Amino acid sequence: MRYLSGIQPTGRLHLGNYFGMIRPAVELQAKGEAYYFLADYHALTGASEPGQLEGLVRETFLDLLACGVDPERAVVFRQSAVPEVHELAWYLSTVTPMGLLERCHSYKDKVAKGISPSHGLFAYPVLMAADILLYDADRVPVGQDQKQHLEVARDIAGKFNDRYGQVFKLPESIIREDAGVVPGVDGQKMSKSYGNTLEIFAEEKDLRKKIMGIKTDSTPVEAPKAVEGSTLWGLVRLMGTEAERAEYRALMEKGGTGYGDLKKGLADLVLREFDGMRKKREELAADAKRVETWMKNGAAKARKTAEQVLARVRAAVGTQK
DSSP: EEEEEEEEESOOHHHIIIIIIIHHHHHHTTSSSSEEOOOOHHHTTOOTTTTTTEEEEEEEEEEHHHHHHHHHSEEEGGGGTHHHHHHHHHHHTTTTOOOHHOOOOOHHHHHTTTTOOHHHHHHHHHHHHHHHEEEEOEEEEEEEGGGGHHHHHHHHEEEEEEEOOSSOOEEEEOOTTTTOOOTTTSSSSOOOGGOOOBTTTTTHHHOOOOOHTTOOOOOOOSSOOEEEEETHHHHHHSSSSSHHHHHHHHHHOOOOHHHHHHHHHHHHHHHHHHHHHHHHHHHTTTTTTHHHHHHHHHHHHHHHHHHHHHHHHHHHHHHHH
16 A cells, blocks of 8 residues: 655644644554655745745755654655656646636635736646656545545546556545644634744744734633634644543633633643654754755655656657656
8 A cells, every 4th residue: 555645845844734744644654655745846836935945845854754754664755856747747737627727726725815826826736646646646645625636636547547548546535534624823724824833843932922822712711611613622632642631621611720821731732742853853953964865765766666657657648758
């Protein structure tokens, strides 16, 4: 069984990244072959400043490893280290209907947020399909809000197979139900684009300050606090032991504990959850040569697989290397 997942290197990782993508990735690398890529081509459709991408890729790679992704067990690589993905994206684009892309909500959502409506942004799902199909992925973990991306990839692969024969396997999704939507400090989905994140490796002082700034209602100290729909509970439910979560929930439901103390309790949980990862990241950052070797090895493994798949595609369509 081969699993594939990717993450954009657009800034330091936050709790939404960890519970949404990274923790499941760590679990899956023990169950089969795992391919994890840093989507730097996709990151170009965002608002990152020129000259920043190289540093962001390295920082994200360090973050992944610190959080438990193992480059000795999984194939961890930079998307742009496998240029074959663009050749495959072109082949796929020749069978992709315009209407399919026009229906993709990611394009509309990003334009609505002020991102320039470029061809790259519009054709984003085709490149994403190439990311998935180029490595013969069997399963792709996605959240409910990303399910359409895989459905589009399957549609494109199906159209290609209809024209050229059974070249691609159709990957299945693994819907990440356990994490759900990880709330940001403003109650919306945690996202860099909203500026509402809690960064995993932020300084303790900064992290506590952000948590103390989480928006809450005006319920008095002595009154019970609403649990369902609460940003505080939405974060606490993902961390700690079952007993700790039960105790925290009981404090909210009983009343007598103010939001200030509840936020301090959340901050303690967050810092403890990632303490070991912080230390591991410091060790990795001090060994740049070893990290660089892992990046190169991951790229070489990924490219070997990509070349095998692309050879099938070229044979089917009649082009040459």
